[in-house]
Amino acid sequence: MRTNYDFTPFRRSTVGFDRLFDLLENGFTSQIGxxxxxxxxxxxxxxxxxxxxAVAGFRPEEIxxxxxxxxxxxxxxxxxxDDARYIHRGIAARDFERRFALADYVEVKNAALADGMLSIELVREIPExxxxxxxxxVSQFEFNARFL
Known part of the structure; x- marks a missing residue:
């Protein structure tokens, strides 16, 4: 899905935002699923x-x-x-893959599975x-005294 917007003027006046403009131009279709x-x-x-x-039915070793x-x-x-013989299978048990785009400096701290819910903690840690x-x-006099 392409957008009808032209981001060329913004690309010319910014540095390092290529990934953002690519996402905006191409959409998020690959991440929607x-x-x-x-x-x-x-x-x-x-x-x-x-x-x-929500990952009901999955064990930690399957994720x-x-x-x-x-x-x-x-x-x-x-x-x-193979040991279970289902009459009706209403709980989804199919394989999956989910992708999440992370901003710069966002780190995954941990992941935990409890009661069918997978919880993933993320933290943005900007370097000093x-x-x-x-x-x-400082005044010109102080500057000259320090660096000359």
């Missing part, structure tokens, strides 16, 4: 987030959570159970070098 399994995105604080995903650069991939591979800092303004 079929809606399985359902999930919630929760903001727990200024720089803390949580993804809650894989992988964090790559700016991408979180959650996959579920159900192991076949990237945080705003105050620069002292």
């Amino acid at each position: 079929d809606g399985y399994p359902p999930f919630d995105l929760v903001r727990d604080g200024e720089d803390r987030y949580r993804i809650n995903m 894989d959570v992988t964090a790559q650069q700016n991408m979180l991939i959650v996959t579920g591979r159900k192991k076949d159970s 070098a990237m945080k705003p800092r105050r620069i002292a303004v």
